Amino acid sequence: MTTVVKAQSSADFLSLVPRMLGFVPRESIVLVPFRRGRSRGALRLDLPRDDAPIDEIAATMLGLVCRIPEADGCAIVIYAESDLPSPTLIERIEQRADACGVRVVVTLWVHGDRWGSYAQPGAVRAVASTDDLPGVPALAAGDQASGADLPPASAELRTTVAQAIEALREAIDLLRAKTPSIAGAERIDPRALAAACFLQDVPSFFDRLLSAEPDTLDPFEIATAAWALGRPSLRDIALICWLDGLDAGDVAAEAQLAWEGGDDYPAEIAMRMWGEGPQPAPDRLARALALVRTIASLAPDESRPGPMAVCGWLSWALGSSTHAGIYATKAIEIEPEHGLSEIVLSFVQAGHLPDWAFQVGNATEGVETGRTDTDDDPAAA
Structure with a gap:
């Protein structure tokens, strides 16, 4: 059974994004694909470095969105702890989206305990705390890297x-x-x-x-x-x-x-x-x-x-490419040039995800890769 939660505003929508992923992202860009007004999961990527090729990154991001069957829209949320990325990144993504026939629903940023919209640069608001929502996955403590530690052993x-x-x-x-x-x-x-x-x-x-x-x-x-x-x-x-x-x-x-x-x-x-x-x-x-x-x-x-x-x-x-990269890196620290670990790291660095991550049956779950517009626009999440 699919639970539909109506987001009446960008503030409501922001409260739902971490719950789609299962954690609060850090230094991340989150893409939320839509199909006919309903979200089809969430994709998290690391924020690009300042010297990264923005055009290539924007193309990769929209390529991921377009792998979602019948995706016709996308919301973008930036999570940053230091400086927010230049609006140029958002502009490049919007250009790619327009070329692909994908409507950008909203472009938001979260910086510490404040949030705002790239469409309204002067409006800054406090991030509201949210209670558990019925039918929405629980929010785990930590960020995308949390939970990758091995269980304790005597x-x-x-x-x-x-x-x-x-x-x-x-x-x-x-x-x-x-x-x-x-x-x-x-x-x-x-x-x-x-x-x-x-x-x-x-x-x-x-x-x-x-x-x-x-x-x-x-x-x-x-x-x-x-x-x-x-x-x-x-x-x-x-x-x-x-x-x-x-x-x-x-x-x-x-x-x-x-x-x-x-x-x-x-x-x-x-x-x-x-x-x-x-x-x-x-x-x-x-x-x-x-x-x-x-x-x-x-x-x-x-x-x-x-x-x-x-x-x-x-x-x-x-x-979970972030966890995949953590495990593979630890294996290579013990055995350099370990075959499967190098393959996993190549997947992570190339932003390659399995086909089934984009299938409709998986659309309610968040997926991520380690590499690579008005405030009241309602959306069903």
């Missing part, structure tokens, strides 16, 4: 997981031997041998983890997941499974084996990873992100880049 549990990963490696090495034999070898933890068996059916293993509460996972389950997410072939199977379900994970696993045997890797699977295709279930991706955040928090540093990069990809898939 030193004792991290040590246990590190020991489990080492035992798992020994078990896998033994099982990989051409003539595996325990004779003469150091004792292998039987729990590690059992955990290694999870990898006989990678899609089922990762699909099963989604149904568990992250803080109830066994250390050897965490160790196995961390080990697998550090290996691109297994990691990609997990991501496809979380995107599209167990059957899709099975197809990805078969494709991986065929590729290792010399076949071409299916383009449709690769393009899915690049964000093409229908919208996946957001709750499924959100559960996967919560799971992998826990795995990353418990993994030792040398095993952390894989899970951190997956946190970045899942955040990007859910429309």
Whole structure:
């Protein structure tokens, strides 16, 4: 069921914009696309640097708006803590909008506890506090970067997981031997041998983890997941499974084996990873992100880049490029030139979002990218 809240003025509209995003933006430009007078979500971008190419940035912003099906209007809100951007940026966006046949509904700015309209430069008003609105998403504390910290983990549990990963490696090495034999070898933890068996059916293993509460996972389950997410072939199977379900994970696993045997890797699977295709279930991706955040928090540093990069990809898939960039950067700090992390960062820096972020079914949710007119005009938000 869609809840429609009528914004009778720009002040009302400003109270709704952070709730569309789920946080109060900082040093940001927010674009709110409209279709036939009703908002279709919100897109947040970092404010451009003073020396940034304004024309290119304006073109990119309108390009994002135009990816919203049937978008015919757009509101613009600048959030700045230091100096407000020059009106030139707004003018360039308006010019691009006019060329694209998109009506600019209103152009506003918020600076600290004051706000105003670019159409009425002399009028400055105080930002009003707002109570919770029925049917409108709750407003989280902090800004777009808040919430990207990993969950806390005890030193004792991290040590246990590190020991489990080492035992798992020994078990896998033994099982990989051409003539595996325990004779003469150091004792292998039987729990590690059992955990290694999870990898006989990678899609089922990762699909099963989604149904568990992250803080109830066994250390050897965490160790196995961390080990697998550090290996691109297994990691990609997990991501496809979380995107599209167990059957899709099975197809990805078969494709991986065929590729290792010399076949071409299916383009449709690769393009899915690049964000093409229908919208996946957001709750499924959100559960996967919560799971992998826990795995990353418990993994030792040398095993952390894989899970951190997956946190970045899942955040990007859910429309949060700011969080995606934070996770990917942390992974690269541990392992420079980490493949998936570099891919995620390239998405963020290019302002690339998945196709499903612009689909109508996702229009009530805010999406963002880290790079890249009268006061009483009412709008339905």
